[in-house]
Amino acid sequence: MDTNTATPDLVRHPRHVERVLAGTPTSDGAGVKLTRVLTQPLQRRLDPFLMLDAFGTDNPDDYIAGFPDHPHRGFETVTYMIAGRLRHRDSAGHEGLLENGGVQWMTAGRGLVHSELPEQQEGRMEGFQLWLNLPSDQKLCEPGYRDIASGQIPELQTAEGVRVRVIAGASHGVAGAVQRERTEPLYLDLHLPAGAAFEQALPAAHNAFIYVYRGALDVADTPVAVQRMALLRNDAGSDGVRMRAGAEGARALLIAGQPLNEPIAQYGPFVMNSNEQIFQAVEDFRAGRFV
Template identity: 75%
Template sequence: MTSSLNVPPNAVKQARDVERLIVGQATSDGAGVKLTRVLTQPLQRRLDPFLMLDAFGTDNPDDYIGGFPDHPHRGFETITYMIAGRMRHRDSAGHEGLLQNGGVQWMTAGRGIIHSELPEQEAGRMEGFQLWLNLPAKDKMSAPWYRDIQSDAIPEFSTDAGVKVRVIAGESHGVQGAMQREATQPLYLDLYLPDEASFEQILPATHNAFVYVYQGGLVMGETTVPSQRMAILKNQVDRDGAIMKAQGPTRALLIAGQPLNEPIAQYGPFVMNSNEEIFQAVADFKAGRLA
């Protein structure tokens, strides 16, 4: 769903500054899948409503071939965005889908679900991201939900400067994204900026926001954001958006959302509001009540 029309720039009057740069932590998950944890648990309060961002990208099948066998979730949403490669999703609610180049899988774990994400390739590159988006307390025990969004269903547009924008969630330059969420109002953009091109995005002052550069580099105000770095943007009441300029051809994610300002209790794949709710989630899983 690509728009070839030029769109007017978002008129950012005063851009947010970069608060700090974050280096992701190399780790593994599932059956030994190697990845970089960019948004870690200590940053959850600061980047509320986002709980985690993992980046994975490799040409070595040994780094991903085991995939993510059956595992549970409760209390939040997972958003998996595949840049390259193919993974098959199956879950205990009966959903199944193939995640492939440019596509997104959006899953609401709600009161509980068990799912698997397994590669459907034995060679070649696999690259993508998984973002965890919190649910408000009132929705944590909602029914599980799942949607496959194929690449051609993600709205895209190009700016006058040649910046290609994929609008996974939220709204950018008048273009509505593939997904909307009322409570958290997530903005999720995948940006391709040609060398020296600039991009502006209006952001509500109340929203927490960050940029993750996964190819190339950006300049934001007085801060250079190199590849494989996350820039947390300051919360400044007098600032109305973000402005970035590419240093060489660059790809980056711009993510923002309305904080829930609720307690966060996490134990592995369960994210609730209290320890008591976590104990119940573990007990329900052990008793087979998430299946």
């Protein structure tokens, strides 16, 4: 772990909270229960992010069936495991085991079929899956996959004792495990002690949100309770975000990125730029032309 005790990213004009949202309970795969935090109506507002699912349960009946073989095209999936074991296999021959604190970063590109199945019969399963859009000229790129173990995720600790796991982008001079040139995603897992403050520089044009999954936060004087998303305003002249944990501390995801400002056409697991491209994706999948 890198320890940062220097002056944190200086935020002179922090963003405010546009609104606080609760996710939508749903199920996916073969009946896995989850909460859809970033829903389809928010895709344009939070471009380049398409979806965020949060799952967390001690009941094996809620997760044991997992996510059997299913296709994707046109975007990237980022699965972050907080607790549990999930085996990933795909049609390109990639395979990995996602365990506590690890990340599976998959680029579906022109098409993949994959599965994500629990490797446990009991105990807690908890984590997140984020969908990150691909630019139009990269949607049919070669599929790729990266399995990032917990120990490979760079970390830092601020002078106030905030532990920052830098999955993507950079924070306080520490580069994350993944970088993307066009969408410039920032993906931080923040562990804040009781009453601790944290600030992070953000480009004013980047869309950003915070999801609290333990405790509570105050974000620019707006309270954000557990299992709530704070959608941050794109304030003119803003240069970052400030937050402070409540009396029980907090754990939260801070996610931000450069919008693509391109049309979004989605049909289930296919995300393209036009309906014609969606029709082609369905035809290619049915004809067995995915990897």
